[in-house]
Amino acid sequence: GLAMLADGMGGHNAGDVASRLCLETLNGALQTALDKPLRLRPNKGMSKHATLVRRSVNKANTAIFENAEANPERKGMGTTLAMVIFYEDKVVVAHVGDSRVYRLRDRKLEQITADHSLVRELLEKGAISAEEAENNPYRHVITRAVGVRSRMVTEVQEQETRPGDVFLLCSDGLTDLVSDDVIEDILVVAGGNWEHAAQHLIDLANNNGGRDNISVVIAALGGPR
Numbered sequence: 001g002l003a004m005l006a007d008g009m010g011g012h013n014a015g016d017v018a019s020r021l022c023l024e025t026l027n028g029a030l031q032t033a034l035d036k037p038l039r040l041r042p043n044k045g046m047s048k049h050a051t052l053v054r055r056s057v058n059k060a061n062t063a064i065f066e067n068a069e070a071n072p073e074r075k076g077m078g079t080t081l082a083m084v085i086f087y088e089d090k091v092v093v094a095h096v097g098d099s100r101v102y103r104l105r106d107r108k109l110e111q112i113t114a115d116h117s118l119v120r121e122l123l124e125k126g127a128i129s130a131e132e133a134e135n136n137p138y139r140h141v142i143t144r145a146v147g148v149r150s151r152m153v154t155e156v157q158e159q160e161t162r163p164g165d166v167f168l169l170c171s172d173g174l175t176d177l178v179s180d181d182v183i184e185d186i187l188v189v190a191g192g193n194w195e196h197a198a199q200h201l202i203d204l205a206n207n208n209g210g211r212d213n214i215s216v217v218i219a220a221l222g223g224p225r
Contacts, residue, residue, distance in 0.1 A: 010077030061214020064147025078145035109184035
């Protein structure tokens with residue numbers, strides 16, 4: 001199974017072009033490879049599936065960067081990315097930028113990606129407090145994006161899954177306006193109706209003053225939550 005989300009940026013609809021190119025390129029590269037047994041040589045310390053993900057995102061990065069080079073009005077366009085690939089009893093999680101992946105397990109929500117953002121770097125250095133981070137004027141400045149530069153490193157991790165795990169992929173349009181506690185409550189009471197839960201989260205963000213693109217994808221594994 002595969003789930004992914006991209007939140008584009010750039011003027012004159014360039015952000016839409018970047019996110020669409022990213023997802024189309026990834027879909028093409030991954031579906032072709034996953035249709036048959038993986039016959040690639042993995043990167044050092046990585047599984048074949050994790051290697052495939054990283055190489056596929058590199059292809060998407062090149063596609064966006066070259067499109068921007070050929071169309072000056074799109075210069076600097078890029079996109080965030082959050083994605084999960086499930087195989088056997090494992091999940092490969094990849095992300096770039098500040099779109100996030102959360103996991104709900106045993107009724108507890110955990111953020112399993114760390115934003116590539118200026119504010120997170122300042123927080124880690126102890127330069128600002130968690131409270132200051134919430135209202136920091138630079139909180140939307142990301143330090144990594146797909147397509148902005150000719151080369152980029154995708155953060156990839158691999159974890160074991162359990163029956164009943166639920167993975168939430170979302171853009172900052174959701175997490176800026178809905179707290180993790182509220183997201184957890186909505187997923188816990190969803191009772192498996194994930195389409196309704198996703199719409200509930202989007203409506204909540206909009207009601208709280210949503211101005212940004214609010215994207216939500218939920219991927220649930222069978223079994224008790």
